[in-house]
Amino acid sequence: MNYCSQCGATVDRTVPPGDDRPRYVCRSCDTIHYQNPRLVVGCIPEWEDKILICRRAIKPCYGLWTLPAGYLENGESVSEGAMREAEEEAHAKVKMLQPYALYNICHINQVYLFFRAKLLDLDFRPGSESLEVQLISIPEIPWDDLAFRSVERVLKHYIRDRREENFQFHMGDIRRKLPSFHP
Numbered sequence: 001m002n003y004c005s006q007c008g009a010t011v012d013r014t015v016p017p018g019d020d021r022p023r024y025v026c027r028s029c030d031t032i033h034y035q036n037p038r039l040v041v042g043c044i045p046e047w048e049d050k051i052l053i054c055r056r057a058i059k060p061c062y063g064l065w066t067l068p069a070g071y072l073e074n075g076e077s078v079s080e081g082a083m084r085e086a087e088e089e090a091h092a093k094v095k096m097l098q099p100y101a102l103y104n105i106c107h108i109n110q111v112y113l114f115f116r117a118k119l120l121d122l123d124f125r126p127g128s129e130s131l132e133v134q135l136i137s138i139p140e141i142p143w144d145d146l147a148f149r150s151v152e153r154v155l156k157h158y159i160r161d162r163r164e165e166n167f168q169f170h171m172g173d174i175r176r177k178l179p180s181f182h183p
Helices: 078-090 149-164
Strands: 011-014 023-026 038-047 050-056 069-071 094-105 110-119 130-137 170-173
Touching: 038 078, 038 094, 038 149, 050 078, 069 078, 078 094, 078 110, 078 130, 094 149, 110 149, 149 170
Parallel strands: 038 110, 094 170
Antiparallel strands: 011 023, 038 050, 038 069, 050 130, 094 110
């Protein structure tokens, strides 16, 4: 950030009085510009023993598979955002069943919240952010072509919970993969 969105003056990165971390502070009007993690919401759309996945038509991870998910918009609840993303990416109509998993991805300032959802009908098709959408069974999950580690993690939990017929809430951190060191 270079300029204040309130007055247009330049900003400095400094620790404001009473705070504990650097923030962008306007030199002119003293506005503190807080930057907080972005919330990504999505769902696992279920139909009988299958789930709906989307092949991405946008970067990052163009051409790889994911669950319908995206950034929460101002003015919507997390379940409304997850339903909107299913509609945008797959023209899928879903009913939220329950919050299912939350992953902190601190190194990119994101929090992912996934819901289990019931697909209401089979009238789905690719949206503008998807090349294709498919209803797949668990053995058909394209593990080597998944777009995000959060999706891989939620699907692994989902498979275990489905096998045990005991769906529970999952929470964890996804850390940055560090390069391997080979002396």
